Amino acid sequence: MSYSEDTVDFLHQGDLIGMQNSLAKALKNDNSEMLADLAEYLQMMGFIDESQKIYDQIMSEDPETTDYLINLAEIAEDNGNLDEALNYLYQIPVNDENYIAALVKIADLYQFEGDFETAISKLEEARELSDSPLITFALAESYFEQGDYSAAITEYAKLSERKILHETKISIYQRIGDSYAQLGNFENAISFLEKSLEFDEKPETLYKIALLYGETHNETRAIANFKRLEKMDVEFLNYELAYAQTLEANQEFEAALEMAKKGMKKNPNAVPLLHFASKISFKLKDKAAAERYLMDALNLPELHDETVFLLANLYFNEEDFEAVINLEELLEDEHLLAKWLFAGAHKALENDSEAASLYEELIQTNLSENPEFLEDYIDFLKEIGQISKTEPIIEQYLELVPDDENMRNLLTDLKNNY
Incomplete structure (x- = not known):
């Protein structure tokens, strides 16, 4: 048995001291092929420093070899040294048998850095040199990550679903479906995602299909897919809110509330579910539950x-x-709609000073482009006898709603009488 094999055995036994001692002997006695296998195994197991040490010795004995430069680049990448990794890879010449693999790895590093243009150019160069479908797949993935979904679809469409799924565990049909969804073509997205289920039935894919049917307002099929999803082991997937929202869209309010409750049993602190349950309870005229x-x-x-x-x-x-005003002090950040409610509550209670202060603050925000807010503010100013102040607000309103004859008549009266 070689010292390299002994090193692996000590590692399996959890004897790290024995492993280090055996590694030192392997470096002195074993041939380069044995050491290379050991380095690759140690790298895979996470012993990066030991793997680097072996590769450094091999390279010092045979500085012309390029067989281990990609491994060294991967180690440098693991250590966060991307420039060093690229330096190793760029040492591999064009006519070298490892050049194509180096191009793919270079593309991967540039993509990690967000330089998709360079990554894609390297992959296109690699594809000119090789007809490997994995290079086309890498190119498609790069387009997908960049957000160029049309280009991604074009590249994915050149590939075999079965072969790529076997090699990468990634469904081409799912990627095409996801790309179409990003492009807003929900019908095509559903079609490809449903095809992917024939090869690889994943709960995440079913969930996406259900959501997309909801987007196309086909609640019946959305619900059918959610029901299918329920039968799978999906404790990790928080699908209940989306399912409940689909039931609500289908006017099944009681069922929607029950689904929300199911989600809250799984996660009692899910605030979006609590908000949804409150809304549905109010629709069901259970105001106490809505408040609770x-x-x-x-x-x-x-x-x-x-x-x-x-x-x-x-x-x-x-x-x-x-009760509305009592909540005012609980607001932590800027929430314009909440402040509008507080202004309206003060207005209703004839707390004119407090209401005026809030309205004056809100008219300086994006609410100045909201016709309903402007109409409410105009009404408040009229109520407190500050009619002359309404003129610029009415003009703002009419820019947004030019066909409101009542408001236009009010503006005419103001200009004639004030």
């Missing part, structure tokens, strides 16, 4: 200000304006 779900969400940090807004909106619709 939001109060539960209020104790959680996620989406805190959105929870404040939703609770304020609930109270506002119930005309409990005092």
